[in-house]
Amino acid sequence: MPSARKYVNRRAHDYHIRRIGALTQLDKVASYLLALNYSERASPTKASQGLIQMDCVAVAVINDEWLIASNSRRLDDNDIILLSEELGIDMTYALIDRGSGQMHAEMQVLEEISASNYSAANVQFGVSKPCCKKCAEWLSHYGAKYSAWHDAQVVNWEKPDMS
Numbered sequence: 001m002p003s004a005r006k007y008v009n010r011r012a013h014d015y016h017i018r019r020i021g022a023l024t025q026l027d028k029v030a031s032y033l034l035a036l037n038y039s040e041r042a043s044p045t046k047a048s049q050g051l052i053q054m055d056c057v058a059v060a061v062i063n064d065e066w067l068i069a070s071n072s073r074r075l076d077d078n079d080i081i082l083l084s085e086e087l088g089i090d091m092t093y094a095l096i097d098r099g100s101g102q103m104h105a106e107m108q109v110l111e112e113i114s115a116s117n118y119s120a121a122n123v124q125f126g127v128s129k130p131c132c133k134k135c136a137e138w139l140s141h142y143g144a145k146y147s148a149w150h151d152a153q154v155v156n157w158e159k160p161d162m163s
């Protein structure tokens with residue numbers, strides 16, 4: 001009879017430190033979407049499922065419109081239909097695809113807010129993992145809110161166009 005593992009792997013402690021109580025409802029939504037997107041339907045192989053560690057989903061709700069982006073741009077309408085059913089609400093949404101391929105999900109949403117002539121001030125961003133330092137700085141600069149960030153090194157960061 002198998003016994004449950006009792007130890008916790010702390011090797012990536014710095015990056016993953018985040019108390020579960022600090023997760024906002026939107027963080028949970030973002031994490032849910034990420035998990036859905038890497039379920040068997042969307043990721044049939046171990047290799048494709050492994051890409052989940054590179055990905056991140058960001059969500060913000062402005063004027064009852066859900067702005068949703070992912071690093072990978074893999075989200076599709078089916079993911080949102082499942083989310084809508086899970087939340088039990090009808091959703092007006094936009095799946096955002098901004099930048100030239102390297103733009104983090106949070107920055108895609110931020111750029112979309114700017115392009116829509118909305119303000120990011122006091123807008124809560126839900127993210128499936130803590131924002132990187134650069135994203136956190138940009139979100140803070142525009143007054144957006146987020147629950148956590150990390151300062152592990154990030155490569156391939158693409159700046160949003162806020163003009």
Ligand SMILES: [Zn+2]
Nearest residue numbers: 104131132135
């Ligand atoms: Zn980032």
